Amino acid sequence: MESEETYNPPAPLESGRQEKNKPGSLKDKDIQVIIGWILRGGVTVSILLVFIGGILFTYRHGQSIPDYKTFKGVPDFIGNFSGIFDGIITFKGQAIIQLGIILLIATPVIRVAFSAVGFLMEKDYLYTAITLIVLLIILASMFSGRAG
Amino acid sequence: MSVIVFTVILLLGSYFAGLLGSLTGLGGGFIIIPLLTLLLRVDIHYAIGASLVSVIATSSGSAAAYVREGITNIRLGMFLEIATTAGAFTGAVLAIYVPTHSIAIIFGLILIFSAIMSLRNKVEQIVHKETFLSKKLRLGGTYPVSGGVVEYGVSNIAGGFFMMVFAGIISGLLGVGSGALKVVAMDGIMRIPFKVSTTTSNFMIGVTAAASAVVYLQRGYIHPGIAMPVVIGVLLGAISGSKILVHTSSSKWLRWVFAIVVTVLSVQMIYNGIRGNI
Numbered sequence: 001m002e003s004e005e006t007y008n009p010p011a012p013l014e015s016g017r018q019e020k021n022k023p024g025s026l027k028d029k030d031i032q033v034i035i036g037w038i039l040r041g042g043v044t045v046s047i048l049l050v051f052i053g054g055i056l057f058t059y060r061h062g063q064s065i066p067d068y069k070t071f072k073g074v075p076d077f078i079g080n081f082s083g084i085f086d087g088i089i090t091f092k093g094q095a096i097i098q099l100g101i102i103l104l105i106a107t108p109v110i111r112v113a114f115s116a117v118g119f120l121m122e123k124d125y126l127y128t129a130i131t132l133i134v135l136l137i138i139l140a141s142m143f144s145g146r147a148g
Numbered sequence: 149m150s151v152i153v154f155t156v157i158l159l160l161g162s163y164f165a166g167l168l169g170s171l172t173g174l175g176g177g178f179i180i181i182p183l184l185t186l187l188l189r190v191d192i193h194y195a196i197g198a199s200l201v202s203v204i205a206t207s208s209g210s211a212a213a214y215v216r217e218g219i220t221n222i223r224l225g226m227f228l229e230i231a232t233t234a235g236a237f238t239g240a241v242l243a244i245y246v247p248t249h250s251i252a253i254i255f256g257l258i259l260i261f262s263a264i265m266s267l268r269n270k271v272e273q274i275v276h277k278e279t280f281l282s283k284k285l286r287l288g289g290t291y292p293v294s295g296g297v298v299e300y301g302v303s304n305i306a307g308g309f310f311m312m313v314f315a316g317i318i319s320g321l322l323g324v325g326s327g328a329l330k331v332v333a334m335d336g337i338m339r340i341p342f343k344v345s346t347t348t349s350n351f352m353i354g355v356t357a358a359a360s361a362v363v364y365l366q367r368g369y370i371h372p373g374i375a376m377p378v379v380i381g382v383l384l385g386a387i388s389g390s391k392i393l394v395h396t397s398s399s400k401w402l403r404w405v406f407a408i409v410v411t412v413l414s415v416q417m418i419y420n421g422i423r424g425n426i
Contacts (some may be wrong), residue, residue: 094373
């Protein structure tokens with residue numbers, strides 16, 4: 001029994017945190033496990049998509065000569081969501097890669113969104129607000145890109 | 149150069165970039181961008197886009213492992229992400245207006261700074277006192293060591309926050325994780341234990357990079373033909389690196405190798421930037 005003592009969490013620096021660590025409630029530890037899951041799952045799925053798309057792309061276009069020396073943006077058909085969607089249905093390699101990349105970029109954003117839910121369930125309103133601010137900044141960034 | 153040759157060269161190069169980046173803790177972006185711009189003559193905007201995507205992959209992949217170990221200070225990370233994402237947004241917008249040769253020069257300078265940072269000896273420091281702001285924001289924490297846990301406090305939060313805004317701007321402008329700057333903010337200014345600052349910085353890098361990647365994605369900076377080999381190569385390299393890291397206790401000589409490689413690359417970037425070749 002005594003050996004279990006060493007694994008107990010230490011006395012928190014502040015009394016306010018103690019009640020959040022009581023058994024039964026959603027603990028920081030649970031949130032950490034789920035965050036770990038989201039990150040690992042997101043990276044795995046997106047890399048698989050990039051890999052599959054990469055094989056299709058190099059198989060079909062392996063001999064063509066790309067020009068990346070001057071900046072011309074991306075091919076038109078993957079410039080927007082509906083184009084990427086059409087491309088995926090017709091098994092276009094670059095569209096599948098782009099979907100994987102979008103999912104990869106979304107992974108940390110999903111992690112932030114989940115953290116907000118986690119903090120809310122812990123009744124930690126200060127950190128729910130902080131997390132929402134981070135989400136808002138990312139959203140603002142997303143819409144500024146579209147406007148330009 | 150045909151697509152297949154380009155892809156194979158980039159896959160191999162990215163693998164080594166990911167390997168070195170993970171062994172030294174600087175991240176793969178610092179080798180990817182010179183590789184793409186100097187060797188393969190790719191436009192720097194495409195290079196930044198591809199590098200940024202690989203940064204998200206490696207950061208998220210390794211953060212998953214660290215978070216489970218309970219070393220990462222998630223509250224501190226979340227709080228500082230306000231600074232880094234705001235900075236990253238600014239950096240991504242700046243990247244549109246800053247001339248490409250200036251980006252190359254800034255890149256070289258930050259690269260030299262990071263190399264110096266990676267060579268310095270790390271001494272574990274633990275501050276037990278908590279400041280008013282640190283208490284209010286509950287930023288202090290604990291991390292597990294063999295046979296117990298270590299408690300620590302956080303100092304100079306305002307200073308660290310502003311340094312993080314700068315780290316975010318650099319990340320967004322150059323397409324790197326700017327882990328070295330984040331560690332300066334946390335180790336040097338906020339006096340957080342080294343173990344915690346490294347993992348928490350890594351935890352933040354993915355979100356920071358995502359904040360600028362959403363801008364780059366819509367501006368067409370992220371080209372699938374370039375990002376595909378880069379992200380796969382860097383991630384595989386980083387995974388190999390983390391496996392090696394477990395087995396070797398001293399990586400001193402490796403950090404020297406990396407510092408020399410990085411110095412050569414940064415001089416090249418600055419030279420080509422001044423000459424207007426990039």
